[in-house]
Structures are given as C-alpha cells and as structure tokens.
Amino acid sequence: xxxxxxxxxxxxxxxxxxxxxxxxxxxxxxxxxxxxxxxxxxxxxxxxxxxxxxxxxxxxxxxxxxxxxxxxxxxxxxxxxxxxxxxxxxxxxxxxxxxxxxxxxxxxxxxxxxxxxxxxxxxxxxxxxxxxxxxxxxxxxxxxxxxxxxxxxxxxxxxxxxxxxxxxxxxxxxxxxxxxxxxxxxxxxxxxxxxxxxxxxxxxxxxxxxxxxxxxxxxxxxxxxxxxxxxxxxxxxxxxxxxxxxxxxxxxxxxxxxxxxxxxxxxxxxxxxxxxxxxxxxxxxxxxxxxxxxxxxxxxxxxxxxxxxxxxxxxxxxxxxxxxxxxxxxxxxxxxxxxxxxxxxxxxxxxxxxxxxxxxxxxxxxxxxxxxxxxxxxxxxxxxx
Numbered sequence: 097x098x099x100x101x102x103x104x105x106x107x108x109x110x111x112x113x114x115x116x117x118x119x120x121x122x123x124x125x126x127x128x129x130x131x132x133x134x135x136x137x138x139x140x141x142x143x144x145x146x147x148x149x150x151x152x153x154x155x156x157x158x159x160x161x162x163x164x165x166x167x168x169x170x171x172x173x174x175x176x177x178x179x180x181x182x183x184x185x186x187x188x189x190x191x192x193x194x195x196x197x198x199x200x201x202x203x204x205x206x207x208x209x210x211x212x213x214x215x216x217x218x219x220x221x222x223x224x225x226x227x228x229x230x231x232x233x234x235x236x237x238x239x240x241x242x243x244x245x246x247x248x249x250x251x252x253x254x255x256x257x258x259x260x261x262x263x264x265x266x267x268x269x270x271x272x273x274x275x276x277x278x279x280x281x282x283x284x285x286x287x288x289x290x291x292x293x294x295x296x297x298x299x300x301x302x303x304x305x306x307x308x309x310x311x312x313x314x315x316x317x318x319x320x321x322x323x324x325x326x327x328x329x330x331x332x333x334x335x336x337x338x339x340x341x342x343x344x345x346x347x348x349x350x351x352x353x354x355x356x357x358x359x360x361x362x363x364x365x366x367x368x369x370x371x372x373x374x375x376x377x378x379x380x381x382x383x384x385x386x387x388x389x390x391x392x393x394x395x396x397x398x399x400x401x402x403x404x405x406x407x408x409x410x411x412x413x414x415x416x417x418x419x420x421x422x423x424x425x426x427x428x429x430x431x432x433x434x435x436x437x438x439x440x441x442x443x444x445x446x447x448x449x450x451x452x453x454x455x456x457x458x459x460x461x462x463x464x465x466x467x468x469x470x471x472x473x474x475x476x477x478x479x480x481x
Contacts, residue, residue: 102471103163105129105211107153107170107197111138111449114169114217116433117459122468126163129153131193134445135452141438154196158203165209166471170197171217171454198237205241212272212474213467214238216265217454220249223263223295231295232303234265239306243267246308247296248287250462252455253393254315257322258430260396260455263292266310266466273477275469280311287312312465315457321392323367325430326409330423332443341419344370344408347386355388359412369394369422370408394422394430399451406447424450432456 101124106114109128128148130136136150149160172194204210216234223231238245245267252260268274283293287310296307336344345356359366368390375385388410389395395407407422424439424446432455439446 100475102166102468104167104169105161105165107168108172108193109139109148110135110171110453111437112143113431113433113453113456114171114459115139115143116437117454117456118167118169118463118467119460123167123463126165127161129156134440135449138438138440138445138449152196153193153200156200158200158207158209161200161204161209165211167213167215167467168201168211169215169217169459171452172197194234198241202241210242210269212269212471214243214267215462215467218263218265220261220263220291223291228295228298232299235299235303235307238265238267239303242270244270244306244308246310247292248310248312249289249292250287250312250458252432252458255318255457255461256430256432256455257318257320257325257393258397258455259393262454262458264462266308266462268308268470272470273473274308275473278311278466278469280309282309284309284311286314310466312461315461322369322394322430323365323392325426326367326411327423327425330420330425332424332446333421335418335420341417344386344410344419345417347372347384348388349375349385352386352388355390356410356412356417359390360415360417363414366390366412367392368410368412370410370419371395372408397427397430397447397451399448427451430455432458 102118102122103124103126104118105127106112106125107129109115109130110132112128115125115128125143125147128139128143130139130148130150131152133150136145136148139145139148149156201211201214222234225231235245235247245265247263247265249261249263252258252262283296288296296304299307345353348356355368359368368388370386370388372384372386374382377383386408397407407427408419409422409426411418421443424443425435427447427450428437428439429435431450431453440449
C-alpha cells in the first residue's frame with residue numbers, strides 16, 4: 097500500500113502541464129477541469145478525456161469528483177492579478193474564479209475528502225495585488241479551511257532557458273506530518289524574495305501562526321541554451337522577409353540596435369528574443385519599440401492579446417540578420433514539454449496554451465522536494481496506525 101500511486105485533481109488544467117510535471121510513475125489523475133473547450137481538447141489529446149470535465153468550476157459539485165485526492169493542483173487565471181492586468185485582482189471575472197474553486201474545496205472537506213495538499217500557482221503580481229490583500233485572502237482561506245500554508249517564488253530559468261517567475265502557494269492539512277527536510281527555519285533569499293517576505297509581514301497573526309517556510313534544494317545547473325531549442329525550418333511560422341526584418345530593426349532604440357551591431361561584429365551565431373513594447377520617446381509620446389535580449393534566455397511567454405505580446409526571435413550571424421515569430425514547438429520546449437506532446441494545429445491556440453501554462457520541470461521539482469516526501473511519510477504513518 098505504501099508504494100501505491102499518489103492521486104490528484106487538476107483544476108484550470110489547460111493542456112495538462114501540471115500533469116506532465118507530476119508524471120505517471122508516481123501519480124494518477126482522478127479528475128481534471130478547465131473551462132476553455134480548446135484547452136480541454138489539447139488535454140484530452142495528450143492525457144485522454146476519461147478524467148476531464150470541461151466546464152465552469154462554479155458549476156461543479158463534489159459528486160462529480162471521484163475518489164480521494166492526495167493533492168489538488170490549481171493554476172487559476174492570472175489576468176486580473178498580473179502587473180500588466182487591469183488590477184481587478186480576486187474581484188475580477190477571471191482571477192475571481194479562485195472563490196468558486198475554494199468553495200468546492202470546502203465542500204470536499206465537508207464531505208470528509210479533504211486533500212492532504214493543495215497547491216496553487218499564479219503570477220508574482222498576486223503578492224502585491226490590492227496592496228497585498230489578495231494574497232492575504234488566499235492564505236486566510238487555507239487557514240480557515242484547516243491548512244497550514246507557505247509560498248515560494250520559482251523562476252523557470254533555473255530549469256529551462258525561459259524567464260518565468262511564478263508564485264506557488266502550498267498548503268498542508270492540519271495533522272499531516274511534514275518531513276523536516278521540506279521546511280526551513282525562515283525565509284531564504286532564493287525562494288522567498290522581498291515581495292513575498294513583505295506580503296508575509298502583512299498577514300494577520302492567526303495566519304502567520306500557521307505559516308510554513310518551505311525549503312527547496314537548488315536544482316542542478318542547467319546547460320540548456322535558448323539557441324539549442326530553435327528550429328531551423330519551423331512548420332508553424334515562416335521567416336520574415338528582409339523588409340519585415342528591417343522594419344523590426346527600425347523599431348529599436350539606440351541601445352537595442354547596439355546589441356545587434358555587437359552581435360554582428362563577433363561573426364558568431366547569436367539567437368535573441370524580441371518583444372514589442374510601448375515606450376515613451378524623448379518628447380513624451382508613446383511609441384512602439386522592439387526590445388531584444390541576447391542572454392540565451394527567452395522572455396516570459398504570455399497569451400497573445402495582439403501582435404505586441406507574441407515573442408519573436410532574431411538570429412544574427414555575421415552580416416546576416418533574420419527574424420520571425422517564435423514557433424509553436426519552441427514555446428512547448430520553453431515550457432519543458434516533451435517532443436511528443438501534441439500541440440494545437442493553429443498557431444494562436446498553441447501559443448495561448450503555452451502562455452497560460454506552468455513550466456513542467458518546476459512542477460517536478462516541487463513534487464520531488466515537497467509533495468512526494470510529505471505523502472510518502474503520511475502513507476507510512478497511516479500504514480502503522
């Protein structure tokens with residue numbers, strides 16, 4: 097019995113990247129849910145539809161959720177919590193879906209099916225949304241429902257060449273033993289940055305009393321470079337014409353053009369990423385700028401809300417300069433997905449799916465460092481009880 101697989105539910109499941117991170121060796125998915133039919137289609141194609149219910153989380157009843165989940169994972173929508181969002185926070189139509197999700201958690205608890213662990217994933221803007229009140233509301237929800245909780249900020253760049261810092265709030269049900277190795281004596285500089293420590297300081301005393309400082313070992317150094325992920329002949333996008341590339345270069349500031357000129361002078365092959373951003377010029381007027389980085393790390397993938405939010409790549413080799421949109425498969429590689437992961441055929445759907453996802457090896461690291469040690473210890477204690 098101790099070696100039986102851990103069970104989990106996956107909410108706001110998207111394409112099942114948390115599923116991919118947990119894996120199938122030690123985990124079995126009992127239930128998955130997402131509202132978006134296109135994402136549900138991708139989930140079904142990759143993981144099968146037997147455990148998936150496509151629909152509004154607010155309409156779910158506990159009778160629809162089979163068995164007992166050791167872990168519940170929820171990557172609830174980030175748009176209203178994002179620093180680039182409208183600031184609605186947990187009162188927004190999208191990020192506000194946290195509340196019906198949590199009501200469902202309370203209903204499970206009332207049914208006698210409280211999960212051992214609940215893990216939430218979202219943008220780091222959650223920490224400062226409404227002056228920290230939204231983060232406080234999330235942590236208070238854990239405590240009121242009988243869970244101790246803590247949070248970490250993990251940047252995917254530790255695992256893949258993709259700058260994507262995300263907040264993970266992990267709660268453990270009262271009475272569950274936590275291995276000492278999973279807990280630190282206090283905040284750590286790597287996993288608990290200033291914004292998280294500040295948000296913690298603002299929590300009420302009763303919630304602080306149930307706080308956990310999660311301890312994570314640093315992952316092995318990754319030698320993966322962004323340039324290693326690039327397709328020479330992508331099927332989902334085409335290389336720009338020379339005129340299109342020149343137009344892109346013309347949108348660069350002096351500082352960014354200097355980066356391109358430096359790359360050309362070296363004679364080596366450089367692969368950079370570009371985002372188009374609105375900036376103020378010297379007259380205080382808004383202009384669209386193309387900003388390039390050559391640090392071998394891609395910028396954070398975001399959902400395409402217009403052309404400016406799609407990431408481009410720039411390949412410089414001597415005097416040759418080529419550009420294009422990042423391909424669907426390249427975005428999947430940045431999310432740590434395997435090559436056999438089935439992507440939507442339409443580019444925008446694939447980009448949206450990846451931009452909304454969680455990076456696979458980050459989930460695996462959390463599973464190895466926190467989820468699995470806790471659940472293994474819990475199973476051993478239950479076996480001898």
